[in-house]
Amino acid sequence: MNFARVLTESGLTKIDLAELYGVSRQTIHGWAFVGPPRAGSLLARQAEVITAALIATIERGLLPLEAMDKAARRERVAKMAARLQGLKPAPSR
Numbered sequence: 529m530n531f532a533r534v535l536t537e538s539g540l541t542k543i544d545l546a547e548l549y550g551v552s553r554q555t556i557h558g559w560a561f562v563g564p565p566r567a568g569s570l571l572a573r574q575a576e577v578i579t580a581a582l583i584a585t586i587e588r589g590l591l592p593l594e595a596m597d598k599a600a601r602r603e604r605v606a607k608m609a610a611r612l613q614g615l616k617p618a619p620s621r
Contacts, residue, residue: 530579530580530583531559531560531564531575531579532560533583533586534579534582534583534586535560537586537591537592538582538585538586538591538592539591539592539593540591540592540593540605542556542557542560544601544605547605547606547609548578548582548605548608548609548612548613549574549575549578549612550574550609550613551571559575568620568621570617573617573618573619573620574613574615574617574618576617576618577615577616577617577618578612578613578615581612581615582612
């Protein structure tokens with residue numbers, strides 16, 4: 529999982545990432561310092577798909593987000609979260 533790249537290049541806070549992945553801020557912190565979720569679990573498969581989508585967004589230049597007020601940023605992140613969490617998990621291996 530290229531989560532480290534998302535963490536460093538997306539310009540998103542751990543709180544933003546937690547909302548996008550549908551987990552807590554503490555979980556994001558754990559992924560950053562301890563490692564990703566248990567391989568093969570539903571959470572790991574979902575995180576794999578979300579990470580791939582965020583990397584594609586970085587490569588297209590849509591992330592990091594431009595400067596905006598807090599309310600607009602929260603709204604943008606909430607829309608992204610709704611779309612990302614609607615993705616199907618990666619297939620089991």
